[in-house]
Amino acid sequence: MIEMVQMRRHGAGSAGPSSGKFVVSALPPGESAVQSLSPSIKVVIEGEEIHEIDGRPYVVRPGQMLLVDRGPPSRATVRRNQQTLGLCIYLPSSGNDGFDPNLVLPRAILQSTDSNSLGRLIADYAARLHRGRGDAQLPATMMAQVSASLGDVLSSAGRSIGALDVKKASTRQEIYHRLEVARALLHGNIDRVVPLDELARSAGLSGFHLTRYFAAAYGAPPARYHRTLRLERAAQRLRVTNLAITEIALDAGYAELSAFTHAFRREYGCAPTAIERPRKRPC
Incomplete structure (x- = not known):
């Protein structure tokens, strides 16, 4: 049976059941240990969380989702004077070998929730749960939809990383992470033109390299x-x-x-x- 857990304080997270688990969180400042026995997806609808995975921090804000493959435990932090509302989905662990190794993906991928249907689905579900409108019969249906859609999202990420004309796999993954930061900025600002210099600063790349890599990964330069x-x-x-x-x-x-x-x-x-x-x- 899929678990639906409310989390109101920090601590050491427990492993999810083989059928999967939803963790609906409302967390004050502090730190939590996060178990990663199966792939998971994290969204934040208010505030921000910092997830340290394999020594690297990933800042998750509203409008973003963090996809994490199974592996060693990680750490989640809510900064002082903040409170976060979020949802973490632990996928079923039985028969789940994690991300496809043939895709050469990083263990953690930060994406805009608006960049694909899976992100929009999870962000909407998280918001409804925190408004008290989550259907008690829905978790099984949601888990099936998430499990069925994740493969396409990961395959798309793999294609984008593979399209980058860089020899070293770790460098391609780093560039992809920076491109996703820039893409999230574009999805979060639909009501204005985002100048190239602002976009390049957000990604930590030059305007030339951002435009070149962005077009290779997503099929069009940032402005288009x-x-x-x-x-x-x-x-x-x-x-x-x-x-x-x-x-x-x-x-x-x-x-x-x-x-x-x-x-x-x-x-x-x-x-x-x-x-x-x-x-x-x-x-």
């Missing part, structure tokens, strides 16, 4: 990748809301309607006015 994200959200809002097109353009980081229309037409082959809007209800 981010423009597509902003236009996708704008197109969705056009389809499901009655907001004025000028307001949707501003929310997508376009100060001028003409610039938004030009970018939209180039992306979708039609003007924003061609999108069918929802009908307004009669008074």
Whole structure:
């Protein structure tokens, strides 16, 4: 049976059952030991947690998820004057050999929750659990969905790492980690243009190398990748809301309607006015 555990204080974590476990946490400042007998996924919906894995710190903030392969215990820290709300999912350990070794992945991968359907699913579930809206019958269904989706997420990460033109595997993994930091910044700022120098600083790379590696890993340079994200959200809002097109353009980081229309037409082959809007209800 899948366990659903509430965690309100720090301590030494226990190993999850072979069927898997959900840990819903609301933690004050302090440190916890984290067992890693099976792969796990951690999201934070409020505050931030620092997970030290194999000697390296990973700072997990809202909008991010940390994928961790099985291995030695790690340490989770909540800084002074902070409190975090989060969810950790321990996958079933029976028959689970961890991450596919053929993918040459690092043991821990930090990603934006908005970068794939698995991240969005877990972030939404974590928020509902903390609002007291988690269906008691849902954990088994959620665990099945997470287990089924994780392989695709890891395969995608493996392809991105493999696409980097760097000989040493550990260097490719380090560059990928920095690229994911930059990608999370783009996903977290859909309402504005993120300058290349700001993005490069966040990743600790030069603008030239960031652009080159980003395009290799994700199929488009940062500016085009981010423009597509902003236009996708704008197109969705056009389809499901009655907001004025000028307001949707501003929310997508376009100060001028003409610039938004030009970018939209180039992306979708039609003007924003061609999108069918929802009908307004009669008074």
